[in-house]
Amino acid sequence: xxxxxxxxxxxxxxxxxxxxxxxxxxxxxxxxxxxxxxxxxxxxxxxxxxxxxxxxxxxxxxxxxxxxxxxxxxxxxxxxxxxxxxxxxxxxxxxxxxxxxxxxxxxxxxxxxxxxxxxxxxxxxxxxxxxxxxxxxxxxxxxxxxxxxxxxxxxxxxxxxxxxxxxxxxxxxxxxxxxxxxxxxxxxxxxxxxxxxxxxxxxxxxxxxxxxxxxxxxxxxxxxxxxxxxxxxxxxxxxxxxxxxxxxxxxxxxxxxxxxxxxxxxxxxxxxxxxxxxxxxxxxxxxxxxxxxxxxxxxxxxxxxxxxxxxxxxxxxxxxxxxxxxxxxxxxxxxxxxxxxxxxxxxxxxxxxxxxxxxxxxxxxxxxxxxxxxxxxxxxxx
Numbered sequence: 001x002x003x004x005x006x007x008x009x010x011x012x013x014x015x016x017x018x019x020x021x022x023x024x025x026x027x028x029x030x031x032x033x034x035x036x037x038x039x040x041x042x043x044x045x046x047x048x049x050x051x052x053x054x055x056x057x058x059x060x061x062x063x064x065x066x067x068x069x070x071x072x073x074x075x076x077x078x079x080x081x082x083x084x085x086x087x088x089x090x091x092x093x094x095x096x097x098x099x100x101x102x103x104x105x106x107x108x109x110x111x112x113x114x115x116x117x118x119x120x121x122x123x124x125x126x127x128x129x130x131x132x133x134x135x136x137x138x139x140x141x142x143x144x145x146x147x148x149x150x151x152x153x154x155x156x157x158x159x160x161x162x163x164x165x166x167x168x169x170x171x172x173x174x175x176x177x178x179x180x181x182x183x184x185x186x187x188x189x190x191x192x193x194x195x196x197x198x199x200x201x202x203x204x205x206x207x208x209x210x211x212x213x214x215x216x217x218x219x220x221x222x223x224x225x226x227x228x229x230x231x232x233x234x235x236x237x238x239x240x241x242x243x244x245x246x247x248x249x250x251x252x253x254x255x256x257x258x259x260x261x262x263x264x265x266x267x268x269x270x271x272x273x274x275x276x277x278x279x280x281x282x283x284x285x286x287x288x289x290x291x292x293x294x295x296x297x298x299x300x301x302x303x304x305x306x307x308x309x310x311x312x313x314x315x316x317x318x319x320x321x322x323x324x325x326x327x328x329x330x331x332x333x334x335x336x337x338x339x340x341x342x343x344x345x346x347x348x349x350x351x352x353x354x355x356x357x358x359x360x361x362x363x364x365x366x367x368x369x370x371x372x373x374x375x376x377x378x379x380x381x382x
Contacts, residue, residue, distance in 0.1 A: 009051065012050060012051065012054075018310075018331075035333055036332055059310050060329050062089045064092045073109065076280045084115045087366055089292055091118075092115055095217075099122040103119075160185070194217060207246065216241070216249065217249045219248040220261045221256040234268045251275075252275075252278060253278030256353065272312060275299065277292050343363075346361070368382055
């Protein structure tokens with residue numbers, strides 16, 4: 001009689017949602033030495049550490065693709081370890097909090113964190129140090145030589161250039177910062193991630209400039225020009241940008257979401273590719289964001305399937321971070337980053353930037369978070 005193969009942990013009987021493997025069934029997850037052994041039948045394995053996930057949702061560790069985590073260098077940033085694991089998040093992207101003058105400081109701070117972190121680097125040398133005034137993004141002031149040096153040295157941890165393209169940031173510069181960022185990104189061979197709220201022109205004109213793998217942030221924002229045309233549909237040019245491979249991130253933030261825009265876009269069949277928080281001290285545990293699972297719950301209210309929502313916070317951002325098959329999935333050999341949730345019946349109020357309120361009936365409650373097979377968060381009642 002053959003004995004079972006000993007492993008460190010088995011998560012049994014959970015509803016596993018792993019879009020990277022097209023899994024959406026009740027099954028098991030086997031973990032050993034910080035890696036996923038398999039997702040599926042665990043009868044060949046044995047462990048002294050069995051986690052019963054019956055009645056719970058089991059997903060890869062969530063990825064927050066857009067947040068501000070430079071706590072020691074930005075007056076509005078949050079500490080990643082303080083907010084990630086309690087939310088089922090194991091990997092994050094700092095969305096351009098640092099520029100060439102501050103990037104070394106960001107790296108030193110991130111080295112003290114356990115959350116897995118990749119970065120965007122801001123084209124503005126000082127990055128986003130404060131909310132008391134906007135960064136200067138005049139292309140004439142960029143330190144291009146330093147940008148090249150940093151990108152060459154730290155390419156493995158950088159995923160692109162960050163530029164903000166709001167009217168109150170660019171002023172008379174118009175679209176020139178974005179055009180210059182894209183031109184410079186061609187030299188660096190990287191993507192551009194563009195913040196688009198209250199833009200200086202129609203949003204579709206910004207989308208027309210974007211290339212494959214560039215990211216359009218705050219796609220459901222409702223200030224000034226939006227992605228919705230006069231007929232209540234998504235602009236054709238926005239859809240054409242997606243067809244070219246541009247990614248659209250519904251990073252919610254404190255001021256970047258409109259129910260009217262989101263509902264019209266979803267009715268037109270236009271879903272975001274990525275869902276992220278744009279978390280800051282203003283939005284953490286506050287009405288507009290609270291946490292990534294709360295935003296996921298909002299999209300459940302909006303009629304998006306749990307499977308599609310999980311894909312927005314696992315598989316798609318993992319690919320955009322060049323970390324597919326390592327995070328954002330429960331594939332054999334991937335890091336054992338796992339989140340377990342309870343989908344609870346609970347009346348929850350959601351509020352958008354314009355003060356519009358909606359009430360959902362279900363909310364995802366984090367119960368347990370693993371990173372590399374280690375328990376980083378566990379609810380007291382689980």
